[in-house]
Amino acid sequence: xxxxxQSNYNQELNKWDLKLEGEIDLFTASKLKAKIEExxxxxxxxxxxxxxxxxxxxxxxLGVMIGAYGKMxxxxxxxxxxxxxxxxxxxxxxxxxxxVLCP
Amino acid sequence: xxxxxQSNYNQELNKWDLKLEGEIDLFTASKLKAKIEExxxxxxxxxxxxxxxxxxxxxxxLGVMIGAYGKMxxxxxxxxxxxxxxxxxxxxxxxxxxxVLCP
Amino acid sequence: xxxxxxxxxxxxxxxxxxxxxxxxxxxxxxxFDIEAIEDIKVAVSEACTNVVCHGQVGFCSSYEVDCxxxxxxxxxxxxxQAGGYDINNxxxxxxxxxxxxxxxxxxxxxxxxxVIICSDIGTGTSIKMVKYCK
Amino acid sequence: xxxxxxxxxxxxxxxxxxxxxxxxxxxxxxxFDIEAIEDIKVAVSEACTNVVCHGQVGFCSSYEVDCxxxxxxxxxxxxxQAGGYDINNxxxxxxxxxxxxxxxxxxxxxxxxxVIICSDIGTGTSIKMVKYCK
Ligand SMILES: Nc1ncnc2c1ncn2[C@@H]1O[C@H](COP(=O)(O)OP(=O)(O)O)[C@@H](O)[C@H]1O
Ligand SMILES: Nc1ncnc2c1ncn2[C@@H]1O[C@H](COP(=O)(O)OP(=O)(O)O)[C@@H](O)[C@H]1O
Numbered sequence: 001x002x003x004x005x006q007s008n009y010n011q012e013l014n015k016w017d018l019k020l021e022g023e024i025d026l027f028t029a030s031k032l033k034a035k036i037e038e039x040x041x042x043x044x045x046x047x048x049x050x051x052x053x054x055x056x057x058x059x060x061x062l063g064v065m066i067g068a069y070g071k072m073x074x075x076x077x078x079x080x081x082x083x084x085x086x087x088x089x090x091x092x093x094x095x096x097x098x099x100v101l102c103p
Numbered sequence: 104x105x106x107x108x109q110s111n112y113n114q115e116l117n118k119w120d121l122k123l124e125g126e127i128d129l130f131t132a133s134k135l136k137a138k139i140e141e142x143x144x145x146x147x148x149x150x151x152x153x154x155x156x157x158x159x160x161x162x163x164x165l166g167v168m169i170g171a172y173g174k175m176x177x178x179x180x181x182x183x184x185x186x187x188x189x190x191x192x193x194x195x196x197x198x199x200x201x202x203v204l205c206p
Numbered sequence: 207x208x209x210x211x212x213x214x215x216x217x218x219x220x221x222x223x224x225x226x227x228x229x230x231x232x233x234x235x236x237x238f239d240i241e242a243i244e245d246i247k248v249a250v251s252e253a254c255t256n257v258v259c260h261g262q263v264g265f266c267s268s269y270e271v272d273c274x275x276x277x278x279x280x281x282x283x284x285x286x287q288a289g290g291y292d293i294n295n296x297x298x299x300x301x302x303x304x305x306x307x308x309x310x311x312x313x314x315x316x317x318x319x320x321v322i323i324c325s326d327i328g329t330g331t332s333i334k335m336v337k338y339c340k
Numbered sequence: 341x342x343x344x345x346x347x348x349x350x351x352x353x354x355x356x357x358x359x360x361x362x363x364x365x366x367x368x369x370x371x372f373d374i375e376a377i378e379d380i381k382v383a384v385s386e387a388c389t390n391v392v393c394h395g396q397v398g399f400c401s402s403y404e405v406d407c408x409x410x411x412x413x414x415x416x417x418x419x420x421q422a423g424g425y426d427i428n429n430x431x432x433x434x435x436x437x438x439x440x441x442x443x444x445x446x447x448x449x450x451x452x453x454x455v456i457i458c459s460d461i462g463t464g465t466s467i468k469m470v471k472y473c474k
Contacts, residue, residue, distance in 0.1 A: 025226070026255045027219040056226075058251045059309040067306045087244035094316045095309055096301040128360070129389045130353040159360075161385045162443040170440045190378035197450045198443055199435040210402065211355065212348040213362075221345065224365040228347075231358040268344065 003028035005035045015046040021053040024061030033064045036079075040068075044075060052083040057091065065101060078103075106131035108138045118149040124156040127164030136167045139182075143171075147178060155186040160194065168204060181206075208276035214268045215254070217261055217288065222254045225271055229282065236275050237339050245317040246280065246337050252310040253284040253333050261288030278339040287330040293323055342410035348402045349388070351395055351422065356388045359405055363416065370409050371473050379451040380414065380471055386444040387418040387467050395422030412473040421464040427457055 004021040016039045024032055039047065047068070068079050081101045084092060092098040107124040119142045127135055142150065150171070171182050184204045187195060195201040213228060215221050229250045233243045250271070257269045269286035299308045315321050320336040347362060349355050363384045367377045384405070391403045403420035433442040449455050454470040 023223065025219075025251055026222050026258060056247070058248050058255065059307075059313055060255055062309060063306045066304050069304070070306070087241070087248075090241075090244075091248065091313065094313060095299075095304075097304055100304055126357065128353075128385055129356050129392060159381070161382050161389065162441075162447055163389055165443060166440045169438045172438070173440070190375070190382075193375075193378075194382065194447065197447065198433075198438075200438055203438055209350040209352065209355075210348075211350060211358075212346075212402075214344075214346040216343040216345060218343065220369050221343075221366075224345075224362050224369070227365050228358050228362040231361050232355075235354050235358070268346075 003031050005031065007035060007039050009039070009043055009045075014043075015048060016040075016043065017048050017050060019050040019053070023056035024054065024064075025056065025058055026060045029060040029064050032061060033067070036064070036068045040072070044077065046077050047072070047079040048082055049079065050082050051085065051088060054088065055085065057088050062091065062095060062097060066097065069100060106134050108135065110138060110142050112142070112146055112148075117146075118151060119143075119146065120151050120153060122153040122156070126159035127157065127167075128159065128161055129163045132163040132167050135164060136170070139167070139171045143175070147180065149180050150175070150182040151185055152182065153185050154188065154191060157191060158188065160191050165194065165198060165200060169200065172203060208274050211273040211275065213271040213273075215271060216268050217258050217286070219258055222251055222258065225254050226251050229271070229273070232273055232275060233280055233337075236280050237278075238280070238337070239340070242337060242339070246282070249314045249317045249335055249337075250282055250284070252314050253335070256310050256333075257284065257286040257288055257331070260291065261286060279336055280339070281334065281336050283332055283334040285330065285332040290325040290327045290330050292327060293325050342408050345407040345409065347405040347407075349405060350402050351392050351399055351420070353392055356385055356392065359388050360385050363405070363407070366407055366409060367414055367471075370414050371412075372414070372471070373474070376471060376473070380416070383448045383451045383469055383471075384416055384418070386448050387469070390444050390467075391418065391420040391422055391465070394425065395420060399423065413470055414473070415468065415470050417466055417468040419464065419466040424459040424461040424464050426461060427459050 002022050003024055006019040008017045010017055018035065072079050080103060092102060105125050106127055109122040111120045113120055121138065139150065175182055183206060195205060211232065213225060215225055226247050230243050230247050233246045269284060272283045274281040299312050314335060318335040319338050322334045325331040345366065347359060349359055360381050364377050364381050367380045399422045403418060406417045408415040433446050448469060452469040453472050456468045459465040
């Protein structure tokens with residue numbers, strides 16, 4: 001019932017890799033928000049969220065991602081999601097967010 | 104929240120190997136009882152329960168094991184538990200059942 | 207006859223995960239497949255999140271999650287005394303123009319087979335959702 | 341101030357696992373370590389099992405699991421209307437002479453820091469158990 005985040009800055013490709021593990025809900029979403037903002041403050045570069053080990057997300061977590069997407073787009077930066085599990089894919093598709101977050 | 108049991112008869116050593124996976128509680132204990140009785144009917148030999156992947160047991164499951172132990176002892180057969188996890192070890196020790204079931 | 211299970215949960219973020227766990231265990235026993243269990247988990251979470259987030263200022267008392275495990279269906283009601291809202295003001299999100307927030311009820315309706323929301327301003331809200339077992 | 345969480349659960353074997361899951365999530369959030377969480381799970385399970393197994397013939401209505409998540413402690417009460425029993429007749433098991441049955445209350449007392457059992461014959465039983473967070 002918790003969320004672990006590993007963040008790595010990839011010098012070569014000039015992007016952030018954030019690996020999410022666990023669940024994102026109302027209780028853990030603020031952690032994701034803080035980590036994204038922290039990373040973006042250090043290096044204003046693109047962000048990739050690796051969802052391979054993310055088991056659960058709901059609108060609170062999606063909201064954080066949309067929020068980050070909006071802010072980053074203003075600066076011509078992107079945030080994208082990699083390897084979402086089927087349940088998460090379904091939510092991204094229902095909400096049409098796959099169009100912007102999983103190009 | 105469920106219990107899987109794999110049973111194998113070891114011809115060479117003339118014993119049953121039962122591998123338990125999951126949880127044994129009031130809901131699943133009858134499955135263990137049935138499997139032990141079934142095995143014992145086919146071959147009246149010693150039984151080893153491999154608990155490596157058993158995550159949970161309570162008095163209902165322990166009761167099934169004590170019951171089997173009693174019946175088998177009458178016929179000079181043994182039932183023993185292998186590789187219990189720490190939480191299960193603790194219960195076996197509190198109830199003193201390690202003395203008879205984990206020799 | 208169906209079984210009735212009720213939870214009374216403090217209106218705080220840290221307990222939503224517990225409700226989700228309990229509900230997924232129920233749905234599992236009721237015979238739903240993995241996809242349906244996930245749907246139910248998300249829908250219930252969204253409803254609980256709404257209570258916790260939109261309850262009137264200072265709301266932190268408890269809300270109720272009532273489950274009826276019937277033949278081939280699960281009925282879940284989330285009932286709060288958190289002040290209610292005007293459901294006539296509700297607007298579906300424009301999903302072609304993603305914005306933060308406003309997705310909860312939309313997701314619940316997409317994932318569950320039947321959804322009925324009643325809200326009484328000054329009192330509270332109840333949302334009843336049904337999922338059929340295929 | 342402590343948080344209060346209540347479950348009302350049908351008196352059937354298939355729901356004991358759900359109670360266990362819910363309680364372990366609570367204990368986890370309350371800051372207990374893995375060993376203590378396991379202790380609490382087993383103790384609660386034993387109490388629920390007793391309700392389901394020893395409730396009077398035909399008992400299959402609901403019992404209550406009340407949790408109080410306090411500062412550094414968790415208080416859990418399992419309350420049934422399943423007919424009660426004479427607690428004066430209770431005998432500790434002789435653990436040097438293993439026999440099937442009779443271990444539940446003994447295990448609960450071994451795993452929890454405080455245990456109080458009240459039973460009213462013809463009505464029901466309540467068992468209150470406390471675990472302190474070290
Ligand atoms: N239980 C509730 N109590 C009070 N207001 C609610 C409740 N549920 C929903 N609402 C209102 O309905 C609106 C839409 O909810 P929703 O679709 O879940 O989006 P979001 O929660 O992201 O705003 C909320 O913004 C809120 O005003
Ligand atoms: N909730 C309850 N309702 C009725 N009787 C109970 C309840 N809890 C315990 N008992 C009685 O107390 C006895 C001892 O319980 P316990 O130590 O758990 O062992 P066991 O359940 O294996 O018999 C039970 O056999 C039963 O007669």
